[in-house]
Amino acid sequence: MQNNFKLKIIKSLSYDPWYNLALEEKLFYEVSDNEILLYLWQNKNTVVIGRNQNPWRECRYNELEKDGGKLARRLSGGGAVYHDLGNLNFTFIMKKNFFSIDRQLQVIINAVNKLGIKSEFSGRNDIVTDEKKFSGNAFYYDGDRCYHHGTLLVSADMTKLAKYLKVSKEKIQSKGIKSVKSRVINLKDINPMLTIEKLSDALEESFTEIYDCNISERIEKNADTDINEINNIYEKYSSWEWRYGQTPKFQIEFYKRFHFGDIELLLNLKNSYVNEVVVYSDAMDSSLVLDIKKSLHGIKFTNEDIINKLETLKEKYDNDIIMEIQKWIMEKKL
Known part of the structure; x- marks a missing residue:
């Protein structure tokens, strides 16, 4: 039986979070009715907060910026995450009729299994191995368009993760954990031979298997050549207003x-x-x-x-x- 959709893979060559989130939004609003996109991207030394989060509560932004890092805010809800080049981000983008969180999660779990690591979906948005989180997931919907994106910790700097992220005592207590570092794990700790490239290849292979369809197109995007196409969106993501917002004194x-x-x-x-x-x-x-x-x-x-x-x-x-x-x-x- 012939599939009525096309699979496309888009890879960003940029490590700028504001560019990568702008590109994600552009892909989201331009996806065709018959396309399922898998977008792979990496950010350098970045904290990304959810659409409605308080940056002052979630992130030690002064330390982050002093160290040359960037704060970014995404469209989706959920919590704050730390990104560096030891982390691979993925986004599934498609119209509502193809959207299946279970199927999309299976692409991730199947890819990780190929690399000798057993995993499962846990709680409201985590993928875990041996009860430790290596992937946080979030979702965004607008009309008939949907995306599902997440992180994959391969060899992230856990010291910086703990340094920049502030986790409330209430959140830690609700999860029964001692600290943000104690509840996350790098996949490389389980498979020392794992690299970002090997994980990316496993994701592509799993993508075709789960959807039972070949990749119709592979595209690489570079901020140096493509920034003019998304300049207005980039300006939004890089702006103070979007990232921090107005915070007057509240009674x-x-x-x-x-x-x-x-x-x-x-x-x-x-x-x-x-x-x-x-x-x-x-x-x-x-x-x-x-x-x-x-x-x-x-x-x-x-x-x-x-x-x-x-x-x-x-x-x-x-x-x-x-x-x-x-x-x-x-x-x-x-």
Whole structure:
């Protein structure tokens, strides 16, 4: 039976996170109806935070930038990750009718198995071996377009990973771990012969096996020649506004760790009405966080008004998640 899709592999030759994320977005909005893309890329000395995360809470950005590193913010939700040249990043890009998280994960797991390492998907977004994480995954959707991207730790500098990433005590306690270093592992620790090139080759082989289709096209992209094509997107990813955002002094600050991620709610009031809202979160669903922010702006600062506004989100999101947030607000007794 002939497949009704084409497989394409795109590899970035740049180590600039702002270029690589801009290219990812360009590929996302240009993917054809019959294409399934596997985009492979690497960043040099970078911390990448989720769409709705607080950079000051997640990253020791002063140390990162002093060491010549870069802070980047992606489109998807989820938590902060450290990238260096001992890490390989992957992105599956396609239209909704082909999107299958299980199938995409199987490409990764199958590739790692080929290299003599048993692995499995764990929790909300991790791939682990022997209960230690070597891959974090995140997802983004816009209309009928979807992407699934993640990290693959091969020989990353764990000292720098621990140096630049700040993990809240609540998150560590919820996972029952001692430190960020204790819960991650490099694949090279298991297979000392492993290289980025060997992993990349295994991914390509697994990609064709899982989708039972040959690669129709391989493309290499270089920032030196392609930057003009994505200049406007690059400017967004490299801008202070996108990476850090505006952080005025807030009168009210709430924080809680939920099973689906943390939420930090920052509010300013004028005449008892909410006139400024910022919501930070590592929740996987980035649109939920944006909708919470929109729903609270301009309302009266009372338990009842906030609860009622959040109630309207139940039509779009998991009722249990909204109810947990409502219960949290009620406990504040505003």
